Amino acid sequence: MPAFNLKINNKTYSVEADADTPLLWVLRDIIGLVGTKFGCGIGQCGACTIHVDGNAMRSCLLQVSLAEGMNITTIEGLSKHGDHPVQQAWKEVDVPQCGYCQAGQIMTASAFLKYNPSPSDEEIRNAMHGNICRCAAYNSIEEAVKVASKKLS
Amino acid sequence: MALSNKNSFSRRDFLKTSALAGGGMIIGFNIFNACKSDVRLPVDLSQLNYKDFNAYIKISTEGKVTIYSVNPEIGQGVKTSMPMIIAEELDVAWEDVYVVQAPLDTENYSNQTAGGSQSIRRSWQPLRETGATAKQMLVNAAAATWGVDANTCSAKKGVISNANGDTLGYGDVVDAAAVLDVPKDVTLKDPKEFTIIGKGKSNVDIDKIITGKPLFGLDYKEEGMVYASVLRPPAFGQLLESYDASKAKALPGVMDVITIGEKARAMLSNGKPNWSVKLSTTDKVVVIGKTTWDVIKGKKALSATWKTETSLESSDDHDKKLLNLVNGKKFRTRRKDGDVKKAFADADKVIERVYTSTFLPHNTMEPMNFFANVTSDKVHLVGPTQTPEAAEEGVAAMLGRSKDDIHVDLTRMGGGFGRRLYNDYVMEAVEISDAIKKPVKMISTREDDMTTGVYRPAAKYKIAASIKDGKLTGYHLKEACINGNMYGLIPNFFPAGAIENYQVDSARLRSNITVGAWRAPYTNFLATAEQSFFDELAEELGIDRVKLHMDLLENVKKNPDPNIEYSPDRLQGVLKTVIKKSNWGNTPEDVYQGLSVYYCHNTHVAEVADVVMENGVPIVKKVTCAIDCGIVVNPLGAMNQARGGVLDGIGHAMYADFGFKDGRPLANNFNGYQLIRMAQTPKVEVHFIESDIAPTGLGEPTLPPVGAAVANAIYKATGRRLTKLPYMNNMDVDEKILG
Numbered sequence: 001m002p003a004f005n006l007k008i009n010n011k012t013y014s015v016e017a018d019a020d021t022p023l024l025w026v027l028r029d030i031i032g033l034v035g036t037k038f039g040c041g042i043g044q045c046g047a048c049t050i051h052v053d054g055n056a057m058r059s060c061l062l063q064v065s066l067a068e069g070m071n072i073t074t075i076e077g078l079s080k081h082g083d084h085p086v087q088q089a090w091k092e093v094d095v096p097q098c099g100y101c102q103a104g105q106i107m108t109a110s111a112f113l114k115y116n117p118s119p120s121d122e123e124i125r126n127a128m129h130g131n132i133c134r135c136a137a138y139n140s141i142e143e144a145v146k147v148a149s150k151k152l153s
Numbered sequence: 154m155a156l157s158n159k160n161s162f163s164r165r166d167f168l169k170t171s172a173l174a175g176g177g178m179i180i181g182f183n184i185f186n187a188c189k190s191d192v193r194l195p196v197d198l199s200q201l202n203y204k205d206f207n208a209y210i211k212i213s214t215e216g217k218v219t220i221y222s223v224n225p226e227i228g229q230g231v232k233t234s235m236p237m238i239i240a241e242e243l244d245v246a247w248e249d250v251y252v253v254q255a256p257l258d259t260e261n262y263s264n265q266t267a268g269g270s271q272s273i274r275r276s277w278q279p280l281r282e283t284g285a286t287a288k289q290m291l292v293n294a295a296a297a298t299w300g301v302d303a304n305t306c307s308a309k310k311g312v313i314s315n316a317n318g319d320t321l322g323y324g325d326v327v328d329a330a331a332v333l334d335v336p337k338d339v340t341l342k343d344p345k346e347f348t349i350i351g352k353g354k355s356n357v358d359i360d361k362i363i364t365g366k367p368l369f370g371l372d373y374k375e376e377g378m379v380y381a382s383v384l385r386p387p388a389f390g391q392l393l394e395s396y397d398a399s400k401a402k403a404l405p406g407v408m409d410v411i412t413i414g415e416k417a418r419a420m421l422s423n424g425k426p427n428w429s430v431k432l433s434t435t436d437k438v439v440v441i442g443k444t445t446w447d448v449i450k451g452k453k454a455l456s457a458t459w460k461t462e463t464s465l466e467s468s469d470d471h472d473k474k475l476l477n478l479v480n481g482k483k484f485r486t487r488r489k490d491g492d493v494k495k496a497f498a499d500a501d502k503v504i505e506r507v508y509t510s511t512f513l514p515h516n517t518m519e520p521m522n523f524f525a526n527v528t529s530d531k532v533h534l535v536g537p538t539q540t541p542e543a544a545e546e547g548v549a550a551m552l553g554r555s556k557d558d559i560h561v562d563l564t565r566m567g568g569g570f571g572r573r574l575y576n577d578y579v580m581e582a583v584e585i586s587d588a589i590k591k592p593v594k595m596i597s598t599r600e601d602d603m604t605t606g607v608y609r610p611a612a613k614y615k616i617a618a619s620i621k622d623g624k625l626t627g628y629h630l631k632e633a634c635i636n637g638n639m640y641g642l643i644p645n646f647f648p649a650g651a652i653e654n655y656q657v658d659s660a661r662l663r664s665n666i667t668v669g670a671w672r673a674p675y676t677n678f679l680a681t682a683e684q685s686f687f688d689e690l691a692e693e694l695g696i697d698r699v700k701l702h703m704d705l706l707e708n709v710k711k712n713p714d715p716n717i718e719y720s721p722d723r724l725q726g727v728l729k730t731v732i733k734k735s736n737w738g739n740t741p742e743d744v745y746q747g748l749s750v751y752y753c754h755n756t757h758v759a760e761v762a763d764v765v766m767e768n769g770v771p772i773v774k775k776v777t778c779a780i781d782c783g784i785v786v787n788p789l790g791a792m793n794q795a796r797g798g799v800l801d802g803i804g805h806a807m808y809a810d811f812g813f814k815d816g817r818p819l820a821n822n823f824n825g826y827q828l829i830r831m832a833q834t835p836k837v838e839v840h841f842i843e844s845d846i847a848p849t850g851l852g853e854p855t856l857p858p859v860g861a862a863v864a865n866a867i868y869k870a871t872g873r874r875l876t877k878l879p880y881m882n883n884m885d886v887d888e889k890i891l892g
Contacts, residue, residue, distance in 0.1 A: 001405055018406065018446070025446035029380070034372040035365015037567070038445070039518050040599040044823035047518060075394030082364040090363045094355040094789045095627060097797055099362035100567030101516040128831040132823065134518045134568045136800035137793060138834040 005062050008033070009077025019065035024048045026064045027074060032097035036074035045129030047105070049104040049111075056111035058080045075103035078110060086110040089148035105131050108146050109145050117152045119145075168283055170290065172331035175285045178290075179331075180210040182283045210239065210287060216324030218243065219251045224390075231569050232565075233357045234273060234787040235280060240350040242284030243324065243340060245311045252357045254563055273786060274755055274849045282312070285339040291553035295321045320682070344784060344845045346818035353789030358546055358565060370536035370564040371596065377676065378592040379408060379522070381585045382448035384438040384455055385605045388816030389666045390465045392435040395458035404454060406447025412436045413584040416551050426550035429543035431575045431607055431667055439585050445596050463665045468812030468819075471611055471635060472509070474662050479507060479615040484658030488644035491654035493619075496627030500619035504693055508616070508682035509877045511607035512635075512811045513671055514818075516828060519567020520602045525582035526592035527552065532583065533592075535571055537566035544576040548583050571670035575607045600821040608811070610635040612756050613626030614682040618690050619654070625694060625705075627654035630683070634661060636668045642700045643675055647724065647752055648683075650707035650717040666813065672801065673853035678755040678878070683805065684861030689874060699732055702750055719752035726842055727759040727779040734840050735761035735777035744831040747865025751858035755849035757781040757842075763835070764866035769882065771867045773803055773835040778855055780839065783846040790849050796837040798855035804829025806860035807880050 008031065015030050022041075027033045027050075036059055039047030050059045051073035057133040061138045078084045078132050085132065096102045112119070114128040119127065124145045133141060211219040211272040220236040236252045245582045288308055294305035295313040298321065314320045319472075361368050386392060398410035414436035420426070421434060440451035455762035497503055523536035532552065538544050541561045549556045566573060582595035597605075612634040617628035626646055632638060638659040649655060671677060691698040706721040706728075729749050731737070740746060745767055750759040763775040776799050785791045808827035812819050865874045875883055 002441055017444075018450075021444075021446045025444055028372075029444035029446070032374070033365070034367050034374075037369075037518070038371065039522070040823050041449075042599075042822055042824060045518070049325075057562060073361075078364075082360060087363045091359050094353070094359065094793065096356055096359065097793050098361045098518065098566060098568045099356070099358060102362050103274065103365045106363060125832045125834075130830075132518070132828050132830060134516060134801075134828065135793075136797040136804065136829060136834070138829075138831045139796050139837055140793060142346070142834075 002065070004043075004068050006064070006067055006072060007070065008072045009074060012146055015064070017064050019063065021064045022060045023050070023064050023067050023072070024059040027059060029034045031073050033076050037100055037103055039101065039104070044132075045101070045107055046108060047101050047104040049107040049131065051107060051111055054111065054114065056108045075107060078106065084110060084111065085151035086144070086148040090145040090149060092147055093140050093144040095137055095140040095144050097137050101133045102130060105133065109141075109148060113145070113152055118149055121146075124149075158449070165566045168286055168335060170331060170335060171285070172328060175381055176328055177331070178212045178287075178327045179281065180212075180287050182208055182210075182228055182279070210243075210283070212287065212291075212323060212327045214327055216245070216327070217249050217251065218245050218324045218592070219253060221253050227883035233275065233332065233354055234790055235276060236357070237787055238280040239276060239284040241347055241436050242281045243288050244284075244308050247354060249311060255303065255563070258620055266626070273851075277847050279340050283340065285341050286335060287629070289336045290330040290333050290338045290554075291323050291326055291338065293333055294326040294552050298326060298329065305354040329620045332472075336637045350784065350786050351788065351793055353792075354787050355789065368565040369519050369567050370524070371519055371536045373528070373564060373594070375524070375525050375592050378594055378732060379589070380445050380448045381582070381593050382442075382452045382598070382600070383413075383581055383585075383595060384440070384444075384457060385601070386433070386435055386454050386459050387604070388465055389813070390458070390461055390568075390816045391459040392462045393437065394458045394460040397437050398438070398440075398453055398455055400456075401451040402429045402445065404451055405440045406444060407440055407451040408443065409441040409589065410455070411439050411441065411585070411588055413439055413581065413588060416584050416587065417580060420547075421550040423550070426546050427543045428575060430547045430580065431577050431669065432580060432736040433667075434872045437581070441585070441589060441593070446561050448596070449598060465816035466664055466666060467814050467816075468511070469612065471662065471664070471813075475509075475611065475613040475633040475635070476507070476659040477559050478662060479613050479631045484631060484660050485657055486650055487657040489656045490649070490652070491627070493627045493629045493654045493656045494559045496621070496671050497617070497619045497629070497656035500621050500626060502620045502693070504620070504690065505615065505617040505619055506686055506689065507684065508614045510678040511610075511809070511878055512666070512668075512680070513805060513809055514546065514603045514606045514811055514815070514826070514827070515568075515570045515572035515671060516603065517566070517568030517570060517572055520564045520599055521572070521597040521705045522595060523579045523582040524592065524594045525579075525586040527583060527587040527590075530558075533558065533562075534579065534583070535562040535564060535842045537564050537569075537573075538576055538579055538580065538584075539566070539569045539573040544579045547576055547580055551580055551583065570672040571674060572607060572611075576672055577607075594673075599823070603826065604818045604821050607667050607669035609674070609677065610637065610668035611812075612678055614679065616682060618686070620694060623694060625652060625690065625701075627651045628656075630657045632657075632659040632679075634679060635664045635666065643679075643718075643753070645716045646676075647719055649707040650712065650714045653706070664818075672798075673753060673856045674858040676751070677805075678860070680749070680751045680857030681755070681860035681864065681878070683840075684751060684858060685864045685874070685876065686748070687786035688861070688865040688868065696770060698748055699728065699737070701726055719757065722749060723757040723781045723842075724752055724759075727757050727781050730779035730840055730842060731761050731777055734779065734838065735763070737761060745866045745869035747867070747869065749858035749860075749862035749865065750853075753857055754852075754854045756851065756854035758854050758858055760855070760862045760863035762803075762859065762862065764864045766870050771863075771870055771880075773807075773863055773866070775835045776803070776837045776859060776862065778837060778839045779842065780851070780855065781842040782851050782854070783844050783845060783848040785841050786848055788841070791841065792839055794851040795839045795855045798851075798853065799837045799859050800829055800834050802856040802859035803835070803863060804833070806878055807833070810879050
């Protein structure tokens with residue numbers, strides 16, 4: 001089995017996996033970073049969203065062989081103490097219901113706000129449209145993105 | 154059920170207390186039944202066995218309180234709200250309270266189930282009594298230390314004080330309190346004194362959720378654990394005939410390929426141990442591997458042939474058969490008041506409509522999965538289930554072992570919505586581990602979940618009403634539903650009791666497609682049909698929609714019926730509130746409003762949907778929701794539940810399309826099945842009715858009414874009455890606009 005060197009949350013990992021293994025399963029099953037969630041496996045739900053070189057990406061669609069040399073951030077590495085402004089906002093608004101999709105929501109929101117720190121309501125709604133929340137906590141997610149935006153700007 | 158402050162326990166034997174070996178006090182209690190009289194509490198925390206108590210409270214010598222929360226958490230918030238109730242009566246600062254999910258043990262104990270929005274309703278009183286008892290014992294201990302009468306002492310936020318101004322912390326007296334007798338009478342707080350209940354408390358797992366800590370079943374891992382993926386028949390009605398695993402076995406990460414099904418079949422032939430066991434009799438092919446990806450790949454590399462055991466059904470046929478049933482004569486009558494036949498014969502006019510819903514998959518975000526480790530000593534199970542006790546019973550029956558051998562640890566659940574009431578996936582994991590003699594995690598993919606589900610059944614309602622001299626004289630509802638009736642349990646809901654001549658009949662269509670409870674079972678579609686019909690009825694009668702409803706509820710009050718489950722006053726209360734708060738009838742010209750009023754799961758709800766038309770597409774802009782669920786324990790959690798239910802209801806009413814062709818589901822992932830997403834969501838404005846009545850459930854009741862509120866608003870906007878779900882299939886709009 002081939003080996004790959006990955007840079008995740010500012011640490012280097014050497015992992016053995018089939019070249020076509022989605023990064024999602026390397027993170028979860030091989031490295032043990034289980035904050036990134038499996039929802040659909042086809043890039044439709046956003047539960048597996050991570051940052052690759054600062055951009056939000058679906059880890060279920062990114063093959064491990066293509067992830068070498070990239071700067072990968074998962075929910076575990078978003079902040080040292082769980083206090084990224086988006087995480088703080090999520091806590092203040094008490095967003096999660098079942099909580100399963102929230103890591104993906106937070107990763108999408110944090111990447112989006114980095115490039116657009118003061119978005120309009122419509123920009124927020126469109127940016128978050130790719131992440132499904134089956135509990136439909138959407139009103140709270142929207143509110144939390146606004147709270148985070150205030151913290152960032 | 155009103156609150157009483159003075160409380161002599163009729164069942165105070167549900168609770169025991171003891172000193173802990175290392176200092177501190179332990180309280181063991183059972184929510185739903187008494188403790189055995191000879192049971193003794195453990196004196197060491199490592200000995201908490203959950204055989205005799207379903208929950209414990211530990212009070213440490215530092216005054217910190219750990220509550221072992223007792224109900225499965227599926228996102229409905231009970232892991233936060235139930236400890237809030239204990240902490241309120243115990244009178245400790247919420248910051249000093251820690252909550253730990255209790256594992257399952259069922260020796261003496263039932264109802265560790267999340268379902269039907271019943272968790273809070275059933276545990277409210279025992280949780281309060283437990284908290285109040287512990288507080289009284291601490292106060293008694295402090296009083297004894299001071300040599301004063303306990304009645305002259307009081308406690309607040311973990312500190313006890315007496316008339317002389319002396320104070321002692323709970324931690325200071327906990328060792329003394331632990332050896333006192335359990336008091337016979339305790340005083341519960343007046344709801345006006347509540348400082349924790351009614352104040353928003355964040356989800357107790359919030360820090361773990363936002364930092365990605367392992368919490369869910371899918372995150373659970375053990376040394377030596379392998380992964381398993383199960384290949385099940387692609388169509389309902391099929392069984393495995395043969396398979397070829399040579400390609401799968403050649404993959405480097407695949408450890409083995411086996412079949413399971415024999416043990417499940419043997420168990421089923423003896424009769425199902427309980428309703429939660431929904432298993433087919435087929436053999437299934439299981440790929441065992443080192444990672445999830447290995448087994449997903451391995452499963453794709455399998456080739457299998459299937460034989461048809463029973464008919465391969467299609468939704469088109471179901472639709473015709475259900476229509477024949479509601480138009481037919483073979484029914485079971487669920488409630489009959491007066492004489493609808495005569496009312497209809499005498500009527501000036503009869504209106505009649507048929508409403509149709511599809512099957513629905515649950516689509517919890519966390520797919521079905523379970524960890525099982527079957528050894529000769531014990532069976533260790535870890536994962537997400539809404540019915541751990543039923544799972545334990547099923548596993549014991551399948552393996553022919555004692556329930557004492559089986560230990561279930563619950564994880565937080567990535568959604569339930571009814572799917573995890575059924576333990577098919579737990580049983581599969583157990584059968585796999587038993588076969589390979591290894592700890593194993595069975596993981597379903599989204600495709601597995603969506604295509605081998607336990608679906609909300611497709612159904613039709615035919616509702617007819619008779620009008621004579623401008624008045625509603627009769628109401629006749631007929632239901633046809635696949636496998637089991639949605640209407641079965643609720644013949645005494647509105648409009649029962651409001652209309653002189655009233656009848657509800659149901660009929661059932663047998664099918665080999667597995668169906669079961671889906672969020673707000675029985676009412677999730679019934680409410681849509683009924684409240685759409687009432688809108689049309691008001692129009693036919695030429696009576697204002699709100700007045701029609703208020704008048705009908707007035708009829709109920711005039712003719713009290715002990716069987717009626719809802720409160721006409723509380724329904725009128727939510728109706729009045731929603732009318733006021735939604736600015737009903739006074740919105741801008743391009744905003745169209747629809748109303749729906751409903752009672753289910755012991756909670757009364759009224760909703761108004763505001764719809765605008767954009768490019769010929771109806772867009773729900775806002776939903777105003779008035780709720781009477783008694784005392785709101787946790788406003789933050791309650792708000793989340795209420796808003797989520799409304800948006801979930803809109804999503805499924807507008808977009809969710811699911812059917813079968815030749816036994817095969819027509820969608821298998823989110824590219825072919827639409828769940829609501831953010832840009833499609835309205836703002837949901839929630840108003841809770843102030844109340845001092847004991848709390849009722851919130852996980853479900855806001856969902857059922859919203860479909861009709863939206864349909865009634867779309868009618869005003871388009872002149873079109875919608876009777877078939879999902880609504881978007883009826884809108885003749887360009888797919889591109891929907892996005």
